[in-house]
Amino acid sequence: ELAKLYSPLDIPESGEKPFTDYSRWRLLVNDGGRHTWHYLRTDEEYEKWPQNEVDKYWLGIPLNLPALPKAKDPLEAARNGYTFYKHLQSEDGHWAGEYGGPMFLLPGLVIGSYIAGLGFTLEERLEMIRYLINRAHPKDGGWGIHIEGHSTVFGTALNYVALRILGMHADHPVAVRARACLHKLGGATGAPAWGKFWLAVLNVYDWEGLNPIQPELWLLPDWVPFHPHKWWIHTRNVYIPMSYLYGARFKMEENDMIRTLRQELYTTDYHSIYWPAQRNNVASADLYAPHTTVYDAINAVLGMYENCAIPPLRNAAMKRAYDLIVYEDENTEYQTIGPVSKMMNLLCRFYVEGTETEVYRQHAIKRADFMWLGGEGMMMCGTNGSQLWDIGFISQALVETGLANEEENRESLRKALEWLDGCQIRDNPRHYDTAYRHRSKGAWPFSTKEQSYTVSDCTGEGLKSVLYLQNQVKGTEKLISDDRLFDAVDTLLTMQNANGGFASYELIRGPQWLEWLNPAEVFGDIMIEFCYPECTTSVITSLSIFRKYYPHYRKAGIESTIRKAIGYLHAAQNPEGGWVGSWGISFTYAAQFALESLSLAGENYSNSSAVQRACKFLLSHQREDGGWGESYKTCELASWVEHENTQIVQTCWAAMALMYAGYPDPGPIERAVKLVMSRQLPDGSWPQEAIEGVFNKNCAISYPNFKFSFPIWMLGKAHGYLKSLKERKDK
């Protein structure tokens, strides 16, 4: 059966040209922004469902739109930008988009599906293979942790396995090169913990080679400082199914593929490997967050416990972990919070309940929400999309630039508001206390409502967009009632930490020192929530705008929340004047947010030394050509690393930051505007440049819609800003 689902394929050497007929692919958008790609096999289907511009753009098929009249000023350039971007708006009002970047996700999808006996369509297999061929590092044929990173064992071993399972022959030139790269890196023994995990469930790594991942932690009373419910939500949701499969020492039954992989992945004979010695063996190319001595010591003790684990205790712990897995599945309609836990939960449910269940069917279906077809093939995304995040920025951009009230844009904004209406989460999750969830009533998620998770800044951006669209755009109806807006505010007000800052999904629940126990080796700051200038800012700005419209609702609470949050922002500023961004790259990203917040609190260049320092810092990095360019390496090191090229998106962030600051000299902003305008294409779009986002310090992630929302926003804003500077000067 499995051999049939994954039969070997003859694959061309180069992935330049599609392996499938790209004119037959369609993006289905339904159920509140759900994205799935479909290949139309029959001519009948093909006739009935024409390919639209959204499909084409994301597939890399030229839209052949006519050249627009050349922009004579920044506002015209912004208008041209939106004229193009409107073509990418989906029927339902939101903007779909690719959310790739990380290179450790697709292998989980493939390995997990393979073990669970789930296949893919032939077209999906072909395009996944093609994606991996196209993303292999040109230098050595391996893969890194993300698309721009250097080759690592994590990336190379796992993607190699994925390619082989998907049907590539071992003697295909891409496989040969990848294997050579892997062996040069020392072979798969040196994979970091999550790599070891996937290889172990596939039965090509021995569980003895992994540090203990014990479910017993979940039996501790909730008040224990390191209880896993206090971990960062992504980390705990990955470790729950991981600990279950570890506890069960689950591994796939041996087959020919597994036996072959065992030979291909290592530099020595598989059976001669001494596994316990591999537990702390991590290739130097992979290592970002080395173990602390405390963590190693704890592992030694837990390792001893593992030899004499008490069966009733283990069983109780497994049961507890399984309950949590079920809650998470049910809270998210089988998506889970993200792509890693998605495939792990699927495996747990398969292992325990088998294949003849609705759960298995639902889990299988929801894999598609993470799969995305781009011009280079099919990838697995960082979430089921970035729907809310993208619609939030473009909506605000259009309102703040005045483009929203131009006749030809009204309809698109009406639809955007409708989409935002449908996306708001109306209730707390079904399993709320039992799954240790934060309140979600009134929140907006990062992607879709179904995904179900509150994120502080997504709620902020969602709220702001709705306030703008409902109040500042002519002809929109009030779709979202005051009560629903109040719910959003209530949720935001539950999310402030003692130091005034806001974290991502929840309050900071655990102590700082938990970070010493970070087991992941390749990610930094993942054990607990941290406060982020970006998240804090979105909350400040949304509450500031909210109170303009609703000055009486929770007046005192909002006032003190904003005040404390501004205090946090000041404390988080570096002595040189910058803020380290954690979710976008990096200083330019954070500066834009921070200076927007400060401006709403009345702090600007003329009255605040913090703002002056921030401007000075930004200007010290402006380049000859008028732009800015930071490398993703900035995020690894938390200090500025220049990118080899100027970046449009970062230039927009920096220029917006200067405008929020009220920077009095038009020169730097004019030069930024000129650069961004010079890179605009005749149809109004901008080309894709370097990767825009990041997470956990070490993994970059793509936000391709940023190259529309931020240039439109910045140019439109600069138009008015530069004009008013000039008027002031003339006076």
Ligand code: LAN
């Ligand atoms: C995201 C994407 C969005 C991002 C912002 C809203 C931009 C941020 O301000 C808050 C944090 C959040 C929601 C975020 C958290 C971590 C995510 C979910 C991701 C970067 C997308 C992918 C990443 C997830 C953890 C990837 C899977 C990897 C693991 C380590 C589990």
